[in-house]
Structures are given as C-alpha cells and as structure tokens.
Amino acid sequence: MTPLENYYCGDEAFAHLIAAISPLIESARAEWPAWPNLVALCGDDEQLARGVFYVADVNALAWMRTPAPVLDGLSAVDCLSTTSGQHRLKEAILRYGGMT
Numbered sequence: 465m466t467p468l469e470n471y472y473c474g475d476e477a478f479a480h481l482i483a484a485i486s487p488l489i490e491s492a493r494a495e496w497p498a499w500p501n502l503v504a505l506c507g508d509d510e511q512l513a514r515g516v517f518y519v520a521d522v523n524a525l526a527w528m529r530t531p532a533p534v535l536d537g538l539s540a541v542d543c544l545s546t547t548s549g550q551h552r553l554k555e556a557i558l559r560y561g562g563m564t
Contacts, residue, residue, distance in 0.1 A: 467536070472551035473558055481558055482511045485518045493517055498525055507544055515557040516540065532556075 493499055493514070502524050506513040513524075520527035528540040534556045535543055543549035 467548070467552065468534070468555050469548045469551035472555045475554075478515070478554045478558060479511065482514050486514055489514065489518055492521065496522055498522075501525060502528070505541065512550075512554070515554065519557055519560050534559075 496517075499513070499517075502516060503510055503513045505525065505528050506516060516524045516528060531537050531539050531542075535552060538549065538552075540553050543553040
C-alpha cells in the first residue's frame with residue numbers, strides 16, 4: 465500500500481483548508497483553555513493546531529498522543545518528527561471524515 469504522505473496535496477492546499485475551517489472552529493477554539501498547549505504540541509504551528517482541533521475538538525491533546533490507524537499506527541506527535549510524517553498527518557487532516 466502506498467503511504468498516505470505520498471498523496472500529500474501540498475502546503476497550499478492545507479492552508480486553504482485551514483482558511484475554510486477556521487471560522488467554523490473559532491468560537492470553540494477561543495474558549496478552549498488548552499489551546500496554547502495544543503499549539504506547543506504541534507511545534508508552535510498554529511495552522512496544524514487548527515487542523516488537529518478541527519479533527520478532534522477538545523480531545524485534540526489526547527488525539528495527538530494516540531496511535532491512529534489513518535496514520536499507520538503512529539500518533540500525530542510521532543508524525544511531527546519527520547517531513548514525511550508531517551505530510552502524512554496533514555494529508556489525513558485534509559481527508560478528515562470521522563477519523564477520531
């Protein structure tokens with residue numbers, strides 16, 4: 465099976481997704497006290513943190529640390545250690561549809 469990161473649509477596509485979903489999550493994100501912790505866990509990448517919050521909502525911190533089938537058994541935190549892992553994570557977020 466071809467790794468998910470090989471299908472990564474690119475940073476521009478990811479930025480477009482974040483721009484589209486940001487208004488949908490803004491109110492909940494702004495009220496969530498753990499938001500700074502999520503941004504830090506995402507390597508201070510606020511776009512990535514917004515994508516993770518879109519996927520997992522207030523369960524985002526736990527989701528980041530939990531191995532996920534869509535990430536081939538890695539956690540999102542594991543994926544952050546390499547460029548290909550980051551692409552895998554971002555492509556999974558781009559394809560989001562009930563993966564929590």
